[in-house]
Amino acid sequence: MTDRLVALRLFVRVARSGSFSRAGRELGFSQPSASRIVSELEREVGAALLMRTTRAVTLTEAGADYLARTEAILDALDEADHAARGSGELRGVLRVGLAASFGVREVIPRLPAFADRHPALRIELLMSDQRQDLVHDGVDVALRFGELADSVATARRLGATRRLLVASPDYLARAGVPQQPADLADHRFIAGPIGPGPRGIAMTHDDRTLVVRVQSRLTVTVNEGATAAAVAGLGIAMSGHWGCRAELDAGRLQQVLPAWDLGATELHAVFPAGRAAKPSARALGEFIAAALADPS
Template structure:
């Protein structure tokens, strides 16, 4: 029975990844062992689940149908095991996808508290500053920033924090402190993931002020924008939650704080149509509580 369960888990990952060897590595199996398990599963099922070439494997029509059913069964089994224990204890592996900045600044510092309550759980953090594919990368929950595009994914808002502008005290001493949004036209503004457009818009007392800015530096990761600001390369557009430590230490100074620069949502995203893994639900609840405190 254990071999059959392993084979089913292997089948799901191989179907999503298009590779027996990659799926086998995730489960600690060699490529020959993975191939044998899949062949045995096909024999038990009585159907060819994969078409094979020298370069890749792909699900057959029967395999694609079978995968949909098996994923639901494995998720339901995980849920049943969790409920049967009746202790709230979480086991197995939780795969979390998000940006490197969020992992380093928000998740890892809070992990000891969560893992101490669930010693049998293993967490895998997949940090990447692009949107991960929840299905092919087998991610149980992903934390994403900004308004979500139309998607079949299930989303839950975790926190909604303000966007801000910040620079080093040295930069402001050398170049002056902007007092109005229009002053930013005379400054280098680092464009990062918190705000990618060269046009910045602000609101105050019903007024809207927009200004086009230029910079020698644009970055695709929040840590890059923070590092650029700390290096004195300009004023960075950031999310307040991501830069609290620098503001509290005085390494960076917030500017134009009396103007509303918009907000940055953080959402927990789950694959639609799949039962949410108990560990993913519990970790999201935990993080929501911690971040909203």
């Protein structure tokens, strides 16, 4: 990569992250080197692009305009490189934002096939149970469940995971196996990210829909905690199938009221707004959609 391209990519990450240190780490530079490279870029451009204080790094008016034009150029260059190769080979860095539980359970076990197909591509997984800011964190594609809050972002539906009620065999042996929705009122519940919420559990069977209110004695903020609590026998949990598949297959959890439908939670690949999606980001979305559709 030429020095000018390095400087442009570094400037974009400094502008988006608001930090020379963070941008430098992402691209393999020390903080002093990152600062020097961007300063040299400003001298070449002939304008101050960033305002530096002890607390923050922000864009000047000229810098904001330069950033918008630079990102468009870099995206177009990536697309041109990909098209020119003509082989479908992907290169560079792909930054993926996703929930930790989904990453560990469903994405990482499938990732070797994608990585082997694109050996020149470096993949960075930004795994967190909090949704990443696509622009600030430099995310090329985020794998997100549920409703999409950012209506201006570009998104592609990848699939959906069925919502289930699950509990450990030991818990059900002690507390009894619910035979109908009304029986749930007599059971302990674990409230996790998926539910149950204060409005209750909506359940459908043979075109009949009920909303069952339950009391949660334990609240857990991450899916892994809710699944672990259910395995430990602390009560019934609501989970997406992908969030407890391994425990169901191993017999450590079993589905409660399997004849009743609790709906599904959709999964989308979300791309930053205002710019073309990277070829590698699009390719990963297509790969994940195909992999999740394959029951094997």
